[in-house]
Amino acid sequence: MRTILSMLLSICILVLQQTTVMAEGYGKAFIPSFHSEYASPDALHTFYLHVSNIVDQAVSVKVTFYDNQGNIISGSSNISGNNLHNVDYSPTGYSITFDLYSNATSEVHLKIPYDTQTYSFYGYGKIEWVIGNGNDETDAVIANGTIIKSTKETERRTCALQNILINRGMPF
Numbered sequence: 029m030r031t032i033l034s035m036l037l038s039i040c041i042l043v044l045q046q047t048t049v050m051a052e053g054y055g056k057a058f059i060p061s062f063h064s065e066y067a068s069p070d071a072l073h074t075f076y077l078h079v080s081n082i083v084d085q086a087v088s089v090k091v092t093f094y095d096n097q098g099n100i101i102s103g104s105s106n107i108s109g110n111n112l113h114n115v116d117y118s119p120t121g122y123s124i125t126f127d128l129y130s131n132a133t134s135e136v137h138l139k140i141p142y143d144t145q146t147y148s149f150y151g152y153g154k155i156e157w158v159i160g161n162g163n164d165e166t167d168a169v170i171a172n173g174t175i176i177k178s179t180k181e182t183e184r185r186t187c188a189l190q191n192i193l194i195n196r197g198m199p200f
Contacts, residue, residue, distance in 0.1 A: 052158060053087075053165035057195040059153030062093065063175055064138050066147050073148075075138040075192075076174045079155065081128040082199055083168045087159045091136055093122035095151040109136040128157075128169070155194070167199035 065073040081087050093101045101122035111134040112126040128134050157169045173192030 052160045053163050053168060054156075054158050055166065055169060055200045056154060056156040057169075057171065057200040059091075059093075059155065059171075059173055059192060059194055061150065061152055061192060062138065062173060063150040064148070066139075070179055072178045074176050074178075076176065077136040077138070077153075077155075077171060078133055078174075079128060079136065079169060079171045080133040081130055081168060082170055083159070083163075083165055084130045085159055085161065085163055085165075086127050086129050087157045087168050088125065089128050089134070089169065090123065090125040090156045091153060092156075093138060093151060093153045095149055098151075101149060101151070106139045107136060108139070109134060111135065155200075170197075170199045171195070172197070 059077065062075040063073050064075050065071070077091065079089055079091075091107075093107075095101050107122060107124045109124075109126075111128075111132060112124075113129060114127040116125040122138065124136060126134065155169070155171055159165055159168055171194040173194060175190040175192065177188040177190070
């Protein structure tokens with residue numbers, strides 16, 4: 029009986045030694061504030077989010093926007109961007125998931141539809157990322173937000189920029 033237990037214990041140890049645990053890195057940070065508004069063709073505020081991958085492997089990024097009451101903004105999503113891969117837009121709200129290739133930067137735009145009369149929303153957002161394939165990174169992404177305020181007087185256009193610091197400008 030002791031011999032059988034010893035053999036079983038040896039087999040268990042060998043199996044445990046051969047088992048590879050696939051780690052997965054994860055991180056998140058909050059967008060402390062954003063504002064998008066369409067008051068008229070002459071008064072438009074647009075929120076831009078720049079997300080950069082600072083590791084040598086692609087990460088999956090999810091960005092969700094919440095209104096001033098803490099609810100996920102619902103309605104027809106007007107999120108678009110540049111350098112977004114394998115994009116998945118939420119069908120009912122302001123949320124987007126995309127792949128961000130290694131050492132690349134993507135830009136997410138949050139715009140108010142032009143077919144509305146006067147519409148404005150503001151709140152905060154959350155950026156989450158995940159990386160798999162045995163990579164247990166804790167800091168893979170860095171991000172920054174910008175609100176561009178545009179006005180038009182006759183044919184002259186002016187812009188004001190407001191920087192939104194995310195995670196104190198540090199990777200997360």
